[in-house]
Amino acid sequence: MAGGKADRPRPGEFELIAELFAPLARNAAGAFGLTDDAALYRAAPGMETVLTVDAMVAGVHFLPTDPPDTVARKLLRVNLSDLAAKGARPRGYLLVTALSEETSMPWLEDFAAGLAADQAEFGISLWGGDTVSTPGPLTLSLTAIGEVKEGAMLPRGGAKAGDRVYVTGTIGDAALGLAVLRDRLPSASEADRAFLADRYRLPRPRTTLGPLLSGVVHAALDVSDGLVADLTHMCDASGLAATIRAADVPFSGAAAAMLVAEADVTFASLLTGGDDYELLLAVPAEEEEAFLAIAAGAGVPVALIGHLEERANRAPETLVRLVDAEGEPIAVPHQGFRHF
Ligand SMILES: [Mg+2]
Incomplete structure (x- = not known):
């Protein structure tokens, strides 16, 4: 039973909305x-x-088995990450819940409590939505609404050849967290297991940094499908290619330990794992100093991992080239998470 709350039958749609969701809309x-x-x-x-x-x-x-409050917060945060990647500040959201037969009232109470916690953290409110039943698995959809100064939205497609590729935070933790939760990293310490599982369940969207980057970066997106796949999206949208130096990609201590200890964990697997929700940014040389000052001011660690370049005759699946410390190419067996 979730959260130790007493189980009871799920009430009808209108009672459910009044009890669990209307309080989330109180401030809007x-x-x-x-x-x-x-x-x-x-x-x-x-x-x-x-x-x-x-x-x-x-x-x-x-x-x-994911705790319902973290499911709610992740659903909200993946959307806040998209807003941050566009330079927008979050304002509100719409929520659709399609409840399966097994979705219990205690599960929903914890889910609503997770939304309430993140509403307080990010200063937003629920504005509306719909609650339905489904014969299939529990399905959730959230639409986030944000604001950006007119003309200031950060595009995917604005990168120029020569731009530096920067990434925030660390890469690969969430994919490792999923592996931990599936019992696939036997060598991970207890502390690393907890850290990595948390990185999978609770992304930290870069909501403070994103809105400060207008005019300073040429292009931006958030890393959701995996660094290589998402950088390929930026290359596609910008008509460019990119080279990434694997040794410069920032890894957490836990990820670095797994690189050494687990044969299945490689540079390529960390760079193609999903769910990082960090920002990938194309920074022109002339703005690099300003960019670094803004990131430092926001308290967000950033790392220079490569550069964008002319596409020449590169095949579509090799638009993002990964090289080792000697400049030798590293093979990437697959580009990232595919949804279909
Ligand atoms: Mg995105």
């Missing part, structure tokens, strides 16, 4: 306590609205 005047057909929202003067949506299916995007 335009949400009308979730009692109207739609919400009302006006962006501040001089601001544009940025919209993003993600869906998560039980057994596909989260594990049935």
